[in-house]
Amino acid sequence: MTRREETNISFAKRFFKSQSVTxxxxxxxxxxVVILKRDGHILEANNxxxxxxxxxxxxxxxxxSQDIMPLKVLSENIVKCKFDRLEKSEQITFGNHILNATITPVIVNEDLNFISIIFRDSSAFVQLERALLKRNKELGIINTLSGAFISSGNIDSVFTDLLERALIVSDFGIGWIVMKEDGxxxxxxxxxxxxxxxxxxExxxxxxxxxxxxxxxDPMYVLESGETERIEILKKEGIVFFACIPLRVGAETTGILMLASRVEIKxxxxxxxxxxxxxxxxxxISEKIKLFQETQRLALTDGLTGLYNVRFFYDMLNKEIARSRRYNTLFSLILFDIDDFKIINDTQGHQAGDEALRSVASILSTVSRETDIVVRYGGEEFILMLPNTPKTEAFTLANRIREKVEEHSYLEKETVKITMSGGVATFxxxxxxSKSLLYAADMAMYEAKARGKKQIYSYRRVRETGIQEA
Incomplete structure (x- = not known):
């Protein structure tokens, strides 16, 4: 309330107390302003x-006064003011206005002479208050959702945490998130x-x-009661309200958030x-997750071939050894080296050599199994880690990969061929x-090189520390 409004209301109260009839x-x-008689009937009202x-x-x-709006809404406090002889205040809504009504008993010579009611339009203040409350709620929602990304120690669990928080702030009971991946x-x-x-x-x-x-x-797609019955799986679930909210980054839709309820929602x-x-x-947040995952990928993959890099391989190798010891399982390594790769670089150029490496990497990824870890070990060397794979199976896979590499024509020239030598070792x-396992695979690979290249040898630990073909 402004100083001028306070002065006007204060003047009005003093004025009414000084008047007896007119x-x-x-x-x-x-x-x-409205003036009421002691019985609640209207005595005067201003313009x-x-x-x-x-x-x-x-x-x-x-x-x-009980027959006239908005005085009718104030009936209870008018009666209280009359009997308590105390000033009362009440906030009411009239039309598009939010009003603060001040009901004041005017007492002359200890008798209630009349009752004054002064209305003050507080719509602007209330709307501002509501806007602030709404903004606070929005900030609370933003902080709640952002916390899922900030506090998560495992990036893979962020979507689960995000969904749980979305259900809490929206007060919905069912929800799921789908993301577009590879179309x-x-x-x-x-x-x-x-x-x-x-x-x-699923x-x-x-x-x-x-x-x-x-x-x-549209920013969202909503099905209300009756409409959800058109989708059988929603009908079986008892869902009567269903909303699909596209997750967009710029003009691209990267995923969809679904919120559903078994009770009707307005x-x-x-x-x-x-x-x-x-x-x-x-x-x-999903865009941040995508960027974070891309950063992780770049940190763990080889920039030329897109295969995993040595840093990732060493980490996974130590984990696989620990798992093997704990569960008494085995795994194998295949170490490949392209034969005479220097010739390609010298005759075709280093860019052609890079293209050949990418082609070989693509063959390795295609022929290997989904559970295998394919790594560019360095230069023209590649290494595969094969979980739960005995040596005989690893040897068979290594030869299959070697044959596919040899069958392929490189640099779009039928005359450019590549052969590989490989060594297999099993833990x-x-x-x-890990150190002795890599040494064993390396020794087997060099034995293949020494015996004419373009072949696979398996390591055999014998008393003479010899290497034998599987």
Missing amino acids: FPFIDYLKEP AFLKFSGVKKKDIIGKD KFALRSVSGASLELRHEL KGELNTLYNDVVELT FDFDTAALFSLIGNNISL PEDAED
Whole structure:
């Protein structure tokens, strides 16, 4: 309240207390004012009140205040003011206005003479307060969602944490997140759904719907009660409200957040704004996750071939040895070296040599198994780690890879061929630790080189420390 408003209201209160019957200056007051008799009937009202309430003076003077709006809303406090002889305040809504009403008993010679009611429009202040509360809520949601990324020690669990927080702030019971990966939708997290629904989602039963949502330019796709029955798996789950919120980075849709409820939800502007806020923030966080994963990938892969680098290999090798010891399992290494690679560099140029390395790396990745770890070991050397693979199987795979490499024509020239030599070693059969295992694979590979190249040898630990072909 401004100083001027306080002065006006203070003047009005003093003025009313000084008057006994007539109110000649009431219309000079800017605030809407009504004077009531002790019985609650209207004695006087100023022009500000008449204009504000949209009534004529002749239609309200002498009428019971309980029959006139907005006085009717104040009936309870008017009665309390009369009997308690204490000033009362109440906030009411009238039309598009939010009003603070001050109800004051005017006592003359210890008798209640009349009751004054002064209205102050506080719409602007209330709207500001609501805007601040809304903004605080939005900041709270942003902080809650951002915390999933900041506090997570495992980047793979971020989507699970994000979804749980999204369900909390939206007060929904069911949700899941799908992300576009290599042109397909991958289910990254699901919460609150039955096992049957989880299985259906993992099978991609809603992929057609996801594609339709991606094609839309709308900020969200909502199905309310009755509409969800058109989708069988939602109907079986008892879902009566379903929202798809595209996760967009720029013009690209990178994923979709689904929120669902088994109880009816009123979809209004506030709900839509909440969905938009959650979707925008998950979009930003998912982009950060993508950048983080790309940074991780670059740190762990070879820049030329895209295969894993030596740093990653050594880390995985130590982990695989620890796992092998703990569970009494075995694994094998295959170390390849391209034969006479220097000739390609000298005759075709180093750029051609790089292209040949990329081609070999592609063959290694294609022919090897999904569980195998394929690494560029350095220069023209490559190494494969094969979990749970005995030496005979590793030897067979090594020869299959060698044959594929030899069959291929490089640099788009039929005359450019590549051969490889390789060595196979198995833990714990051939070594007790990582260093001796790498030594064993290296020795087997050099034996293959010494015996004419373009062949595979397996390491055999014998008393004479000899190397024998498998």
